[in-house]
Amino acid sequence: MSTVVRIDDVSKQYGSGSNALLALDHISLDVAKGEFVCLLGASGCGKSTLLSLVAGLDKITSGTLDIDGRHVALMFQEAALFPWLSVAGNVELPLKLQGMGRADRKKRALELLEIVRLGGFGDKRPHELSGGMRQRVALARALAQNADVLLMDEPFGALDAMTRDILHDELERIWREQELTVLFVTHNVREAVRLGDRVVLLSSRPGRVIEDFKIDHPRPRRIDSPEVSGQAAEITDRLRAEVARHAN
Amino acid sequence: MPTELPGTRAGLEGVFQPEIPPMAEKPKDPDLGAADRVSGLDALELGPKKDRGNLGKRIWSATWPKLLAIAIVVGVWQLVYLSEWRPVYVLPPPADVFTELGELITEPKFWDGVRLTMTRAVTGFALAVAIGTLLGALVSQFKPLRAAIGSLITGLQTMPSIMWFPLAILLFQLGEEAILFVVVLGAAPSVANGLISGIDYVPRTWLRVGQVMGMTGVAKYRHLILPASLPSFVSGLKQGWAFSWRSLMAGELLVIVPGTVSIGVRMQTARDLNDAVAVLAYIIVVLVIGILVDQFFNGADRALRKRWGLTGS
Numbered sequence: 001m002s003t004v005v006r007i008d009d010v011s012k013q014y015g016s017g018s019n020a021l022l023a024l025d026h027i028s029l030d031v032a033k034g035e036f037v038c039l040l041g042a043s044g045c046g047k048s049t050l051l052s053l054v055a056g057l058d059k060i061t062s063g064t065l066d067i068d069g070r071h072v073a074l075m076f077q078e079a080a081l082f083p084w085l086s087v088a089g090n091v092e093l094p095l096k097l098q099g100m101g102r103a104d105r106k107k108r109a110l111e112l113l114e115i116v117r118l119g120g121f122g123d124k125r126p127h128e129l130s131g132g133m134r135q136r137v138a139l140a141r142a143l144a145q146n147a148d149v150l151l152m153d154e155p156f157g158a159l160d161a162m163t164r165d166i167l168h169d170e171l172e173r174i175w176r177e178q179e180l181t182v183l184f185v186t187h188n189v190r191e192a193v194r195l196g197d198r199v200v201l202l203s204s205r206p207g208r209v210i211e212d213f214k215i216d217h218p219r220p221r222r223i224d225s226p227e228v229s230g231q232a233a234e235i236t237d238r239l240r241a242e243v244a245r246h247a248n
Numbered sequence: 249m250p251t252e253l254p255g256t257r258a259g260l261e262g263v264f265q266p267e268i269p270p271m272a273e274k275p276k277d278p279d280l281g282a283a284d285r286v287s288g289l290d291a292l293e294l295g296p297k298k299d300r301g302n303l304g305k306r307i308w309s310a311t312w313p314k315l316l317a318i319a320i321v322v323g324v325w326q327l328v329y330l331s332e333w334r335p336v337y338v339l340p341p342p343a344d345v346f347t348e349l350g351e352l353i354t355e356p357k358f359w360d361g362v363r364l365t366m367t368r369a370v371t372g373f374a375l376a377v378a379i380g381t382l383l384g385a386l387v388s389q390f391k392p393l394r395a396a397i398g399s400l401i402t403g404l405q406t407m408p409s410i411m412w413f414p415l416a417i418l419l420f421q422l423g424e425e426a427i428l429f430v431v432v433l434g435a436a437p438s439v440a441n442g443l444i445s446g447i448d449y450v451p452r453t454w455l456r457v458g459q460v461m462g463m464t465g466v467a468k469y470r471h472l473i474l475p476a477s478l479p480s481f482v483s484g485l486k487q488g489w490a491f492s493w494r495s496l497m498a499g500e501l502l503v504i505v506p507g508t509v510s511i512g513v514r515m516q517t518a519r520d521l522n523d524a525v526a527v528l529a530y531i532i533v534v535l536v537i538g539i540l541v542d543q544f545f546n547g548a549d550r551a552l553r554k555r556w557g558l559t560g561s
Contacts, residue, residue, distance in 0.1 A: 012251065055460055073460060074460045084476070166286060170282070
């Protein structure tokens, strides 16, 4: 399998001199095409910083970062849909920016909305939908960008447990059907084990890769299955040890 | 760390046991159970549609408080009149004023005056919007320009427009241009400020989304910055209108262009003739026009907020 994201010895420092804050310390990480990689860590591990770097929203201090095709899509905790556009309009916007014609755009947006099971909601306004539905529209918009890698920064963090559980199933299905490459940031260990092919555990202040867990449990997984719970417990222990290291 | 609720989950398990086909081959059949779960959840989260009542009822519930307020004002006025606090030629009763108003609005000449005044107002406001928008866009785009004139714009906003008239009359004599000058100076800063603060407060995540989508330059303004700053811009327009209307009334009282009979000129004439009934009638005319235009801006503002989901309901 070819590598889509190549993060090689990347460091990120904010500020300089005595005020300097080292957010990421010599991180190396590869994401293969079609892989689902979860970045996991406690507060201050710089997981969101890493995502911003991959998204090109921030500049790296040292090291090299390569994205095959240089094209990414990004999702946040909030859906960040544009309220002046309808649901379909939001999904169409990336297509419009790509220069797609009006008729094709409409057709493609409907297809994408059907993928996230919101085919009948194109004419609604974003505020008329629930939080989980808005995130699915954001996912459809991200898919419209036709990106080489989908970056997700705690996308389900603000949702209730039931909605999140169902969206895990949905994301897994769409990832499989659309053959996406996903880099998913979370602080929820079970969520990471539920979703990831790999779970990359980061240390805090500065962020370093502690361990790269391979998750082999067969899919589709359940977040409360014994395998997921068992593996999550193991990773949680490592995370607890890492957090305890910061006591003084 | 896990935030799932085991109890709830276990209870639901019996109902929604997902039977997803094994991963070995790509599933051709959609997972109907999953589709049901998703649409069921959507239906639960959206809740039932609210009944907004019929149109007549809604209009009535919006109107009666206003009617009551008018009745109270007129009632107090009548009482003050009856108390003979001031002689009748200074403070006439409401009935006289409304009779005068009734006669006024049947005179074609009165409507000529209204037309002239409104033409001035609309011209001045349109010019102010054009200048204010351009100014706001430039200031928010170029940092040095902001440092140079950002606070000056706010300063101009607080300047009473009547202070400009001596200068305006010197520059343009007693002509339409003098009035236009002051109306534009009154309204443009509000319009510019509305746009500037709209652009300043575009949420950061929206900007990041735009950046990841590859928006740059004109596309970024067209698809993100301008629509995102619209609510603030509309507030600026509304405030700008209020300032331009005030400036215009001051202007029409001070700058009497020979041969015109605008509302301000008629007001001034009534004052010169000690015609209290007419003075009060014109006050009501100006008030009503102000309220009607304000209603228009409020309507636009409310429609926008509703579209964006910024209203309470």
